Amino acid sequence: MNAPTSRPTVPSVESVIGTSSRGRTIACLEALVGFDTTSRDSNLALIEWVERYLHTLGVESRRIDNEDGTKANLWATIGPAVDGGIILSGHTDVVPVDGQDWHTDPFVLTARDDRLYGRGSSDMKGFLAAVLAKVPELTQAGLTRPVHLAFSYDEEVGCLGVRSLIAELKDASPRPSACIVGEPTGMEVVVAHKTKRSLRVTVNGKAAHSSLAPLAVNAVEYAARLVVFIREIGERLRREGPLDPDFDVAHTTAHTGVFNGGTQLNIVPELCSFDFEFRALPAVDVDALVEEVKAYAQEVLEVEMHAIAPETSIHFEAISGFPGLETPPDSDLIGLVKSLAGKNHHTKVAYGTEAGLFSEAEIPTAICGPGHIAQAHKPNEFVEIAQLAACDAFLDRLVAACSK
Secondary structure, X not given: OOOOOXXXXXXXXXXXXXXXXXXXXXXXXXXXXXXXXXXXXXXXXXXXXXXXXHHHOOOOEXXXXXXXXXXXXXXXXXXXXXXXXXXXXXXXXXXXOOOOOOOOOOOOOEEEOOEEEOOOOOOOHHHHHHHHHOHHHHHHOOOOOOEEEEEEOOOOXXXXXXXXXXXXXXXXXXXXXXXXXXXXXXXXXXXXXXEEEEEEEEEEOEOEEHHXXXXXXXXXXXXXXXXXXXXXXXXHHHHHXXXXXXXXXXXXXXXXXXXXXXXXXXXXXXXXXXXXXXXXXXXXOHHHHHHHHHHHHXXXXXXXXXXXXXXXXXXXXEEEEEOOEXXXXXXXXHHHHHHHHOXXXXXXXOOOOOHHHHHHOOOOEEEOOOOEHHHOOOOOOEEEHHHXXXXXXXXXXXXXXXXX
């Protein structure tokens, strides 16, 4: 990547507001992409920009900070203080660009061939931009029920930030009646996604010279056996189900993505660790699958390890997880979202979102947003201008629906 030595200044709030309504979504996206909100870093500069933007348009907002004040969720309400409002929700953080072969500066929105390139353009600042661009219309529409904006942090590292925002909504008055999470679905209506559990396993063995291997406990070998066991669970679930063909991947999956152990060949490794995950259909008890892995580790592998060296062990540490989503396709919310999107069908996805957390808090939730998940997390991420236009139309219909 040949990025410029200095980046253009993020567009000012005033210049974005002064843009014609037709171009305001792209202007907002240019501003949002201009903030490097990689999850490892703060999102406060973006949040401050959004606060100023909303305030200038007469909308007050509230932060929900993380513990050390380096990141924040943002909550705002437009319309009357009555029950029955709809939340438009999205995350502000993005994944890293490190080591990726970008052809443009990932933090400068670049237009080429009816596409807008930039980190987060698809996942999911395109949706946030469309929502912000619609604020002038929302404030002038005479809403009869409110539209709430919920912008979160740290979604990309386990849907962490939004949890504190949702905790406050449980006792909120007025009470929102529904939520639309704008993850990139190609403006298709998504009613369900899988549950995720990810864990780190640490195997503590007993070291020795490799010529004395039978007297030692090889941490790499025992970790490998556990990885194979996890894979066998995944293969069983693929063969035997349960299956749901509405999902893009119809069965529960198991995956090991990181594996580290050993120092050199002539030393029996004392330590090994690996990270694995389950992505389960909503009907599957994902915690029971985790317990199956733990039981094999404790009742089979550790028994063998202790027979050689009682001090050896296998430890499990939760990394992240989130609940699945399963909103009834015949619910009022899905009917509304289909009408807003101009669709008469729905789908389900394997990837996870914050939607499951809203649903767990008894707020019916659907997923629908511009862009495609196939572009997410990749170099040269883009959103098609036509997708943003479709989202603009979706939100126009929402404004009308909330003004009746």
